[in-house]
Amino acid sequence: MPFAPATALLAPLAPWFDARRRPMPWRAGDLDAPHPDPYAVLVSEIMLQQTQVATVIPYFTRWMERFPDAEALAAATEDEVHGLWAGLGYYRRARNLQAAARAIAGAGFPRTLEGLLELPGLGPYTAAAVAAQAFQLPTPALDGNAFRVAARVLALEGDPRRHAAALRDWLAPALAAHGPSRLTQAVMELGATVCTPVPRCASCPLLGACAARARGLQERIPPVQPRAKVTEAEIHLAAIRSPRGWLLCPPASRGLLAGLWSWPRAEAAPELEGAAEAASGYGLEARELPGWVQVYSHRRETVRPIVARMASAPGAQGLEWVPGERLPELPMGRRDQKLRAALDAPGTPLTGAGLAALRTILDEGVSANPRS
DNA sequence: AATTCGTGGTG
DNA sequence: TCACCAAGAAT
Structure with a gap:
């Protein structure tokens, strides 16, 4: 379909x-030159995948201090890489970035x-964003912001991702004309600060050119996406x-929280009677802490924490006893x-369900920790 | 091609 | 409280 030329629009x-951009530690001073540190651009773009700028900034700063270049990152251990990524989410990104x-x-x-595009973890968006910002190549980077801005300016109805190829062809001449790095970031900055899901049209530099606004469709374009179901x-x-220390589940190579250490867990079990007496029979002293709901991308988990002390240290399949002094540094x-932060917090007596969980963990080890 | 990957901010 | 979603990619 014929779009109004992007260069003028x-x-x-x-x-x-140039006047309104937010300061970000990875941004180059000179938007018309190749970036002095392509590695910094790469790190920022991987961290920014599905993650807001404000969340990324402190992680980026720490990362660049510890891994200032590709060689430093290449030589790091997996635990150290994941340690600096811990809390940022989508942990496969950390492994891919080191690769x-x-x-x-x-x-x-x-x-x-x-x-x-050959690099692991770089897809169509990230490869184009790095090419434009690091090397001034006129490669359109279509993220959620760019799709939203383009869909509104052109009044595209339906899912704008259907038009990815056409939109790249539309944007390329504008990148060449206004500077690939500048325009790439400008489109995303507009989407992040002005052309937001609930738009602030009054402060938009494209107000006069926006077809969606002209038709009063700016709140309905693009349409909301169907939600993935949450278990x-x-x-x-x-x-x-x-x-011997704390009993922990070592990092898995795939699945939820891959690359991270975790506490052993067990699905909530039916109540047992006489928990306290049975627990002392195991040489086990335990308490339960206040729980919470943990939300993942497609999983909602009610967490019921237990802190226990045992006189002996039995083996458990797939689990490891880790010395207490190592605990703080595990990702x-x-x-x-x-x-981990609540190990010294006060609690309540062990319930029957809690005892059943401890028995399951000690008897079955890692097999009590089902993949979701 | 639909799922599966975290976490925190926002309205 | 809750839906929505953020500089997406891999499988």
Whole structure:
């Protein structure tokens, strides 16, 4: 379909961005030159996948201090990489980023869109965004912001992602005309601060050119996406200490929280009678802490934490006893960080359900920790 | 091609 | 409280 030429339509974005852009630690001072540090651009773009700028900034700063270049990242251990990523989410990104750094340390930084797409963790958006910001290539980067801005300016109805190829063709000349790095960031900045899901049209530099606004459709374009279904779960999360340390579930290579350590857990079980007496029979002293609801991308988990102390240290399949002094440095997701921070908090007596969970964990080990 | 990957902000 | 969703990619 024929779109109004983007070069003229989007021209107001360039001066708007030069005047209004937010400071970000990865942004180059000179938007008309290649970026002095393509690795920094890569790190920022991977962290920004499905993650807001304000959340990323402190992670980016710490990351660049510890891993200032691809060589430093390539040489790091998996625990250290995940330690710096812990809490940011989508942990596969951390593993992919280190794999990309190893490829770069060996063969140099790819300077074409096709070469960037070969790096693990870089898809159509990220490869184009790096190419434009690091190397000034006129490669349109279509993220959620860009799709929303384009859909509104052009009054595209339906899911704008259907028009990805046409929109890239539409945007490319505007990138070349106004500067690939500048216009790429300007479109996203507009989407993040003005052309938001609930738009602030009064302060938009494209107000006069916006077809959706002209028709009063700016609130309905683009349409909301159907939600993925969320499964419900209820688990006991157990911090068990013995003379050998804490009993922990070592990192898995795939699935939820891959690359992170976690406390062993068991699905909530039916109530047992006489928990306290049975527990002392095991040489086990335990209490339960206040629970909470942990939300993941497609899972809602009611967490019932337990802190227990055992006189002996039995083996448990797939679980490890970790010395107490190592506990603070292990990479963990938010759920497990929360329990780690509450190990000294007061609690209530162990319930029958809690005892059943501890028995399941000690008897079955990692097999009591089902993949979701 | 539909699912599966975290977490925090916002209205 | 809750829906929505954020500089998406891999499978």
